[in-house]
Amino acid sequence: MAGEPVVLVVEDEPAQREVLAYNIRAEGFDVLTAAAGDEALETVRETPPDVIVLDWMLPHVSGIEVCRQLKMGTDTSKIPIIMLSARSEETDKVRGLETGADDYVTKPYSVAELLARLRTQLRRVRPSTVGERLDYEDISVDLTEHRVYRSDEELHLGPTEFRLLTAFMERPGRVWSREQLLDRVWGRDIYVDSRTVDVHVGRLRKALKAGEAGDPIRTVRGAGYALG
Ligand code: CA
16 A cells, blocks of 8 residues: 555544544544544554554453454455454453564553554555654665665665665565565555566666666566565
8 A cells, every 4th residue: 555554443432432543643643533443444454454442341342352363364364453452351451462563552551652563564564654764674765854864875766766765774685576576665646557667677776786786576477576
């Protein structure tokens, strides 16, 4: 998905849901909300978020059950989940983590603390959206200054090649299909032929001096491309 990270807030108390959504939006993230467990599961199916903030006590389907189902799903198991709970007993916390929650925050919590936990989870799944620098072997990307270095020499990339490299560097080893790269680099609403991806990967390789310094991008036959 191109653009900002998407955070799903699942909380049945309207006031708490609004406060959370407001503060997370103020951080520059996109926010989806759900007021119940079944609604949360439906939202995740329609629009997979990057991170989920999930209240434990929810009507119909509990937060624990939502967490369990998502962590069992092949498409959803890697989405980080931060559980919120009014319960503070250690056993509940253990139960929450056993269900597969990635982090656990006890109510009442400070919004600042929750945002810090959120950034920690996002750093795992979308490093470039919260970090300032990405490194892979001898390649470094400074996201604040939009500069790229290889073995300390500054390289000059076009804007598309820069976005392409950033996507690769966020998840070294991940195999991206051409369609996934189109969504991520060009955006979902723009029609671009998938061969365009090949053209820009070629330009990126050239900009990275793949011929002299070694080609960090792997062509995966029948699948797409990967860094490393
Ligand atoms: Ca609740």
